[in-house]
Amino acid sequence: MLKNENLAYYCIIQKGKIWLENKTLPLRNMADNTLSTISSRVIGRFNGYLVYWLEADDNNDPANFYGLRELLHIEPALFDLAGRAIQLSYMLTQQRHCGRCGNKAALHSEQLAMQCQGCGVMDYPRVSPCIIVAVRKDEKILLAQHPRHKTGMYTVIAGFVETGETLEQCVAREVLEETGITVSNIQYFASQPWAFPSNLMMGFTADYASGEIKPDYEELTDAIWADADHLPQLPPQGTIARRLIDHTLSFSSSPYND
Known part of the structure; x- marks a missing residue:
C-alpha cells in the first residue's frame, strides 16, 4: 500500500x-x-x-x-x-534507431522499451553481463589497481562475459589474463545492477590454485596479495566489490577457517 x-x-x-x-x-x-x-x-x-x-x-x-x-x-x-x-x-x-531496418525508434507508450516507428519491432534495454571475483590465498586477497583509479584505489578482478562463455569460465579467464593466476573452487556470491552504463555485476569467490602475479599492464597498473592488516585504499561501501573484499577477509580471519 x-x-x-x-x-x-x-x-x-x-x-x-x-x-x-x-x-x-x-x-x-x-x-x-x-x-x-x-x-x-x-x-x-x-x-x-x-x-x-x-x-x-x-x-x-x-x-x-x-x-x-x-x-x-x-x-x-x-x-x-x-x-x-x-x-x-x-x-x-x-537505441534510438532500429537495428533491423534503421528507422527511428521511440519509447513505447506502455513498456520500458524502444519501438521502431517503421517496422514496429520492440527493442528492450540491453544489459552487459560482467563477473567480479575475490580470489583467496590463505589469509590474503588478490587486489588490483586500474589506470582509471587515479586516487590509488585497489579492487578485485572484473571483466565482461564473452559470447559462448559460462560465468565460471569468464572468472578463470579474467583472473588468468589480468594477473597470471589460476583459480579453483569458483563459487557464486551475489549480484548487483551496475548502471555504468548498463552492466550486471555477478560476484564470485575463488581460491588460488597456482601461478605468480604477472599483471597485464595494458589492463592494470599493479596487482598484489593483501591481508586484513595491510590494505590499500578500497572501493566504497555499497559496491559489490567492497562486499566481496569484506566477506573474503572476514572469512579468512575466522578461527573456524583451517
Missing part, C-alpha cells in the same frame, strides 16, 4: 546524471517539480512510495546533477532503482 499518493521518489536524468537534493533522491510532490522534463514513467516502488523516472531536457542547470556513485550511501533497493532510471535513459540515446 502506498504511504502517500502525493509523494514519490523522482529519478530525474540529464545526460547520464541524476538530480539530487542534499546528496540524495528527492521525495516530494510531483507538483513541486520545477525542472524541465520530456517524459515520466513509474519504474518501481520503495518503502511504500512510487519511484519515477523522468527524462530531463538539456535546458536545466547541470549543477545539481550528479553521478550515480554519489548515491552509494542510500538503501540498495533504492540505489538499484536509480540505476534503472539511468540505464533507461541510456537506452533512449543508444
Whole structure:
C-alpha cells in the first residue's frame, strides 16, 4: 500500500546524471517539480512510495546533477532503482534507431522499451553481463589497481562475459589474463545492477590454485596479495566489490577457517 499518493521518489536524468537534493533522491510532490522534463514513467516502488523516472531536457542547470556513485550511501533497493532510471535513459540515446531496418525508434507508450516507428519491432534495454571475483590465498586477497583509479584505489578482478562463455569460465579467464593466476573452487556470491552504463555485476569467490602475479599492464597498473592488516585504499561501501573484499577477509580471519 502506498504511504502517500502525493509523494514519490523522482529519478530525474540529464545526460547520464541524476538530480539530487542534499546528496540524495528527492521525495516530494510531483507538483513541486520545477525542472524541465520530456517524459515520466513509474519504474518501481520503495518503502511504500512510487519511484519515477523522468527524462530531463538539456535546458536545466547541470549543477545539481550528479553521478550515480554519489548515491552509494542510500538503501540498495533504492540505489538499484536509480540505476534503472539511468540505464533507461541510456537506452533512449543508444537505441534510438532500429537495428533491423534503421528507422527511428521511440519509447513505447506502455513498456520500458524502444519501438521502431517503421517496422514496429520492440527493442528492450540491453544489459552487459560482467563477473567480479575475490580470489583467496590463505589469509590474503588478490587486489588490483586500474589506470582509471587515479586516487590509488585497489579492487578485485572484473571483466565482461564473452559470447559462448559460462560465468565460471569468464572468472578463470579474467583472473588468468589480468594477473597470471589460476583459480579453483569458483563459487557464486551475489549480484548487483551496475548502471555504468548498463552492466550486471555477478560476484564470485575463488581460491588460488597456482601461478605468480604477472599483471597485464595494458589492463592494470599493479596487482598484489593483501591481508586484513595491510590494505590499500578500497572501493566504497555499497559496491559489490567492497562486499566481496569484506566477506573474503572476514572469512579468512575466522578461527573456524583451517
